Amino acid sequence: MSTLKTVVNIGLEAIPEGKALSKAMDAAVTAAKLSSYVYDQSQDPSGAFDFWLSPCGGDSLVPDDIKKAFGILNQVADGASDFKNKVKQVKKATGKKGDKGNPK
Numbered sequence: 001m002s003t004l005k006t007v008v009n010i011g012l013e014a015i016p017e018g019k020a021l022s023k024a025m026d027a028a029v030t031a032a033k034l035s036s037y038v039y040d041q042s043q044d045p046s047g048a049f050d051f052w053l054s055p056c057g058g059d060s061l062v063p064d065d066i067k068k069a070f071g072i073l074n075q076v077a078d079g080a081s082d083f084k085n086k087v088k089q090v091k092k093a094t095g096k097k098g099d100k101g102n103p104k
Contacts, residue, residue, distance in 0.1 A: 032073035
């Protein structure tokens with residue numbers, strides 16, 4: 001959660017272009033990009049990202065901060081994180097709002 005607070009506080013400046021990401025930042029970028037890959041914009045990908053964060057607990061970020069962090073993390077260049085743009089097990093835009101990955 002502290003990684004997301006950093007992202008919200010200083011935006012893309014927190015993510016060094018062309019440099020290795022910390023494991024926490026890599027996980028956050030990968031989760032955001034995966035949510036955008038699986039859920040079409042009309043299916044609330046930021047809601048799926050927020051749901052992914054829910055087991056972390058103790059966050060003081062409000063929903064608008066989560067959406068802001070989600071947007072910033074999705075701007076990270078492809079290839080900068082462990083996320084692979086072609087996920088073999090899941091087809092692009094097959095997630096639907098209300099499914100088990102995005103139940104809210």
